[in-house]
Amino acid sequence: MTTRQLRIAPSILSADFAHLADQCQAVIDAGADWLHVDVMDGHYVPNITIGLPVVEALRQALPDAFLDVHLMIDNPDDFVGPFARAGADLVSFHPETSRHPHRAIHTIKALGKKAGLAINPGTPLNWLDHLAHDLDLALIMSVNPGFGGQAFIPHTVDKIRQLTARLEALGADLDIEVDGGVSPSNAEQLRRAGANVLVAGSAVFGAPNYKQAIDAIRQQASLAG
Numbered sequence: 001m002t003t004r005q006l007r008i009a010p011s012i013l014s015a016d017f018a019h020l021a022d023q024c025q026a027v028i029d030a031g032a033d034w035l036h037v038d039v040m041d042g043h044y045v046p047n048i049t050i051g052l053p054v055v056e057a058l059r060q061a062l063p064d065a066f067l068d069v070h071l072m073i074d075n076p077d078d079f080v081g082p083f084a085r086a087g088a089d090l091v092s093f094h095p096e097t098s099r100h101p102h103r104a105i106h107t108i109k110a111l112g113k114k115a116g117l118a119i120n121p122g123t124p125l126n127w128l129d130h131l132a133h134d135l136d137l138a139l140i141m142s143v144n145p146g147f148g149g150q151a152f153i154p155h156t157v158d159k160i161r162q163l164t165a166r167l168e169a170l171g172a173d174l175d176i177e178v179d180g181g182v183s184p185s186n187a188e189q190l191r192r193a194g195a196n197v198l199v200a201g202s203a204v205f206g207a208p209n210y211k212q213a214i215d216a217i218r219q220q221a222s223l224a225g
Ligand SMILES: O=C(CO)[C@@H](O)[C@H](O)COP(=O)(O)O
Pocket: 011, 013, 014, 036, 038, 070, 072, 143, 144, 145, 146, 147, 148, 149, 150, 179, 180, 181, 182, 199, 200, 201, 202, 203
């Protein structure tokens, strides 16, 4: 378990894009802590979603919302700065696509924003070893990136447990975010393993009542202590 604050971050990928700002406001009113914004470029992942103008528009429409921007793009080194300037509060990117992850992290931080590194199901945790002290968050993918609504990959729980131990050994105190297939049914084990930021797209936006959906994830996660 972690003592880091539990945060529920609905992924807007599962929102109704024709009413995006209203949908974001609705999940905030329902108790969402962060808004998770999935940016996909059709190269790094086989899907295209949203880009800088949408982040700028959300920043304008929701000045107090915490925008957790997850870049699933090639060439993140060129885009972390623009997304931070567009209004992201936190920018995460996948290190395999970065030429200079350390520099990209410090580009984000120099703009006063938090930096995260995203680790795919097939990506080893040791990408984090030399960067942990520079980061604010480790994003552990519990599905392969590209789409909402995929099935949770169970071995992620053990990976988060390993990461928690590894960060403790390194003396690095990071948020651990888990992304993909998160629901009330796995929230407790994820929190117990050490995750404190739970991203949930379809489990929130696909539910008839956003507050009940967010409360259910929070309640289950809180059972971890
Ligand atoms: O980054 C991604 C997928 O690539 C995620 O943020 C998903 O969008 C989460 O959606 P659900 O799995 O919770 O429906």
